Amino acid sequence: MSDLTYPIEGFAPAPAESLIGLTLDDPRVPTPSFIIDDRKLEANLERAKARAKALGVTLRPHLKTHKSIKIARRQMVSPEGPATVSTLAEARYFAANGVKDLIYAVGIAPQKLAEVERIRALGCDLKIILDSEEAARLVSDYCMVKDVEIPVLLEVDVDGHRSGIQPESEDLLKAARALTNGAKLVGVLTHAGDSYECKTIDAIREAAEAERAGIVRAAERLRAEGFLIDIVSLGSTPTLMFAESEEGVTEIRAGVCALFDLFMTNVGACSMDEIAGSVLTTVIGRQTAKNRVITDSGFLAMSRDRGTQRQKKDYQYGVVCLMNGEPVEGDKLLLTGTNQEHGIITIPEGTDLAQEHFPVGLRLRILPNHACPTVAPYAHLLLVRDGHIVDVIEHVRGWE
Amino acid sequence: MSDLTYPIEGFAPAPAESLIGLTLDDPRVPTPSFIIDDRKLEANLERAKARAKALGVTLRPHLKTHKSIKIARRQMVSPEGPATVSTLAEARYFAANGVKDLIYAVGIAPQKLAEVERIRALGCDLKIILDSEEAARLVSDYCMVKDVEIPVLLEVDVDGHRSGIQPESEDLLKAARALTNGAKLVGVLTHAGDSYECKTIDAIREAAEAERAGIVRAAERLRAEGFLIDIVSLGSTPTLMFAESEEGVTEIRAGVCALFDLFMTNVGACSMDEIAGSVLTTVIGRQTAKNRVITDSGFLAMSRDRGTQRQKKDYQYGVVCLMNGEPVEGDKLLLTGTNQEHGIITIPEGTDLAQEHFPVGLRLRILPNHACPTVAPYAHLLLVRDGHIVDVIEHVRGWE
Numbered sequence A, B: 001m002s003d004l005t006y007p008i009e010g011f012a013p014a015p016a017e018s019l020i021g022l023t024l025d026d027p028r029v030p031t032p033s034f035i036i037d038d039r040k041l042e043a044n045l046e047r048a049k050a051r052a053k054a055l056g057v058t059l060r061p062h063l064k065t066h067k068s069i070k071i072a073r074r075q076m077v078s079p080e081g082p083a084t085v086s087t088l089a090e091a092r093y094f095a096a097n098g099v100k101d102l103i104y105a106v107g108i109a110p111q112k113l114a115e116v117e118r119i120r121a122l123g124c125d126l127k128i129i130l131d132s133e134e135a136a137r138l139v140s141d142y143c144m145v146k147d148v149e150i151p152v153l154l155e156v157d158v159d160g161h162r163s164g165i166q167p168e169s170e171d172l173l174k175a176a177r178a179l180t181n182g183a184k185l186v187g188v189l190t191h192a193g194d195s196y197e198c199k200t201i202d203a204i205r206e207a208a209e210a211e212r213a214g215i216v217r218a219a220e221r222l223r224a225e226g227f228l229i230d231i232v233s234l235g236s237t238p239t240l241m242f243a244e245s246e247e248g249v250t251e252i253r254a255g256v257c258a259l260f261d262l263f264m265t266n267v268g269a270c271s272m273d274e275i276a277g278s279v280l281t282t283v284i285g286r287q288t289a290k291n292r293v294i295t296d297s298g299f300l301a302m303s304r305d306r307g308t309q310r311q312k313k314d315y316q317y318g319v320v321c322l323m324n325g326e327p328v329e330g331d332k333l334l335l336t337g338t339n340q341e342h343g344i345i346t347i348p349e350g351t352d353l354a355q356e357h358f359p360v361g362l363r364l365r366i367l368p369n370h371a372c373p374t375v376a377p378y379a380h381l382l383l384v385r386d387g388h389i390v391d392v393i394e395h396v397r398g399w400e
Helices: A038-055 A069-075 A088-096 A110-120 A133-146 A170-177 A193-197 A201-224 A237-242 A262-267 A371-375 B038-055 B069-075 B088-096 B110-120 B133-146 B170-177 B193-197 B201-224 B237-242 B262-267 B371-375
Strands: A033-037 A083-085 A101-104 A125-130 A150-156 A183-190 A231-234 A277-287 A292-295 A319-321 A334-338 A343-346 A363-367 A380-385 A388-394 B033-037 B083-085 B101-104 B125-130 B150-156 B183-190 B231-234 B277-287 B292-295 B319-321 B334-338 B343-346 B363-367 B380-385 B388-394
Touching: A033 A038, A038 A069, A038 A237, A038 A380, A069 A088, A069 A388, A083 A088, A088 A101, A088 A110, A110 A125, A110 A133, A110 A150, A125 A133, A125 A183, A133 A150, A133 A170, A133 A183, A150 A170, A150 A201, A170 A201, A183 A201, A193 A201, A193 A237, A201 A231, A201 A237, A237 A262, A277 A371, A319 A334, B033 B038, B038 B069, B038 B237, B038 B380, B069 B088, B069 B388, B083 B088, B088 B101, B088 B110, B110 B125, B110 B133, B110 B150, B125 B133, B125 B183, B133 B150, B133 B170, B133 B183, B150 B170, B150 B201, B170 B201, B183 B201, B193 B201, B193 B237, B193 B262, B201 B231, B201 B237, B237 B262, B277 B371, B319 B334
Parallel strands: A033 A380, A083 A101, A101 A125, A125 A150, A150 A183, A183 A231, B033 B380, B083 B101, B101 B125, B125 B150, B150 B183, B183 B231
Antiparallel strands: A033 A277, A277 A292, A277 A363, A292 A343, A319 A363, A334 A343, A380 A388, B033 B277, B277 B292, B277 B363, B292 B343, B319 B363, B334 B343, B380 B388
C-alpha cells in the first residue's frame, strides 16, 4: 500500500528506549513531546481508587485519555480490568494485552459488530451500549444470523447532554424487549456530561445525584419488568470526585482524572499542581515588537481544544511552566496562540518577565486545556521522575 | 518498550489493502475514516500548478496538509521536489522517499540540528529557517564544531502575524552577518498569515502584494550588502490563488489548496464543491427530544478546529454530506457539537429533514473546518473515485 523506500521508523532520531535515563533538557529528547509526571500520575490514580472505594462502587476507569496498557495496569483494580474504552482500536489493543472486561462506551453501529465479535474471540468480555429499539433490533438480528452472544447495556440520558434514553421513557422498555437471541441485556449506563459545565462544587454534587437517581430509576423500571440488571454504571471525573452517595450503583467510570488538565482545574476537580501531563516544547524565535516568544508547540502538539474559554479562567492554549513543572509567574504566562507547528507565548504586562528570559533553544513545559486530545497524536508518552525519563510508553492511536 | 502481547496491527479489522475496490458503505470500511475525492484532488493540484505557472514562479508545495508521499508526487513539479515541510518527521519521511529539495519552514531549534544533518546525509538538500542573530550564531557554531554545511533562509515578517524579521529592520542584516562557517545564507522566506483573515478578495490581493513587496525588499537590502540571495520564497493558499504579480519572487508555497476546507470556502479560495477531503462517519443513535442525530465523528475525528467560527459563515464542526458528497440541504445540516468519539448533528428548523431520515447505521460524509488537523490522526487516507476506494494512502504522523 505504501511505497516507502524505507520504513519511516528506519529514520527515527533515536530508538525510543534510548531516551530512558535522559533529562528533559537533553537535546536527544525531541520536542514537542508529551510528558507525564510519574509521582502526580500515581497520586491521581490512587485518589480515584480511594474515591471509588469510599463510594462503595467498582472503579471501571476510562482508558481513552492515555490509551496506554502500562498506565491502564496501574489504574485498573486488576490487570484483567474492568475498564472502559471509546474506540474498537482501544478495545482490540487492551484485549490483546490481557484486559478481559471492557465496555465500549460509544453507541454501537451495526457495521462494527463483526469487529466486536473478533475482539470477544480474543477472550475479552467486551460489552456494547445502545439507546434505541432500532439499534437493539439490529444487534439482535446480528446475533441470530451469526449465532453469537453479545452483552449489551442500555444507555440512559440523565441530563439531556448527549445520547441515551430518558429513565421514565417507554423507549427504555421497548429497547430492552427488542434485545433477543444472543443480544443479552446486562445493565444500564449513563454519563453526566453536564457535570463538566458546573460552576460550583455544589452544582457538581447535584449533577452527580441526578445522575445516580436517573440510572437507578432506569434499573428499577427494567427490573420491575423482569429484566436482570447486573451492571448499573455511571460516571465522569467530576462525579467521581464529588458524588456524596452512589447507592444502587455498581460501578463508576472516569478517565481524565488520571492526568487532569486546566479544564478540570477550573471545574475544581484538581489543583493546577496535580496536573500530571504537559507538553515539552522549545523556544524557536521571538517577535520583539509584539513581546512574543515563539515555540514549537503548535495546535497539533497542544490540540485545538479551548475548553477553558467558557470557564471562570481562560487559559488560552495553555499555562507555561518551567522545566521543574512550576508555572511561570503563577498562571500569568500563557500560550496565547497556535499555528500547526508554532506556539505563541505573549509576555504579559505587569510582570518582571522579558524576552531575554526566553533564549532560542530554551525548553518549557505547557499544561493543556484538555488532556485527551492533547495526548492523542503522540507516538510515545514520556514518563518522568525527578527530571529524568524513566519510561517511554507506547499507546494506541487512531481507529484502525 | 511496549509490552504488547501481540502487535496492534495483528488485530486490525482488515489489511488496509483489502479495502481497495470497496464502496464507502461497505461495512468493512471503518468509520471514522478520512476520504479524499481523487477527481477533486487532481483538479486542485492542477489549479495550484497553473496558478504558479501563470505567476512565473516555482511551486514549492507545503506537504503538511496530507503528509503523504503518494499525494506529494502528484503535487510537486518533480518527484525530487521542491517542497516544504513543517516537522523533521515529515522531512525524514519525504527524504527517505526520494525528495531532494526541502525547506523545513519552522524556525530551527539548535537541538534539532543533528537531525537536520542526518536527513541531509540521506541525500536531501534540507534547508532551515531562522529569524534572529541569536539563532544564526547557534547554527554557525554547530556548523563549525561539526564541520558541516547547512543552507539557511532568513524568515521575514511582512504582516506582524507570527515570526520573522521586518524587512526594514537592522536585525535582518545582523542575522545575515552572523551566519558564518557552514551556515550558508541562501534566501529569504515569508508567510502572509494575515491573508487568512481577509474578508474580501481585494483584501487578499493587498495582503499578497504586501507579502511580495516585503520579501523582495528584504532580498534587495541583503543583496545591497553583498549577500547572495538565490531563493525569494513566499506564500499561502490565499496568496497563491489571488496574487496579481510575484515579480522578484522565485517560488511560492501553499499547502491546504490540495484538499481545501470550509475555512478556505469562507475565504473565497474555493467553492464547497472543490473540497476534496471529508470524514466518513456512521449514525450511532439519536436524541429525539432535541432533534439530534449522534454519529461516530467526534473531536478526534474532526479536530477541535473551529476556524469558521470567526468567519462570515460559521459551519460549527462541519457540513454534513450524503455519500455522493452532496451537502444535505445546501449547507444547512451541520455537525453542531463533538465529544471525543461522538458527533452531534442538529436537524435545523424549516427543512424537510426528520430523524427518520437518519437510521442507525447510515453513513454520511462531513466537510471539515480545517483539513490539516483533521487529516493528522488517521493511520491511512482513503482515495475514492466514483464511490469506490481506489487506494489506501499511508502518511507520516507525529514528530518522531
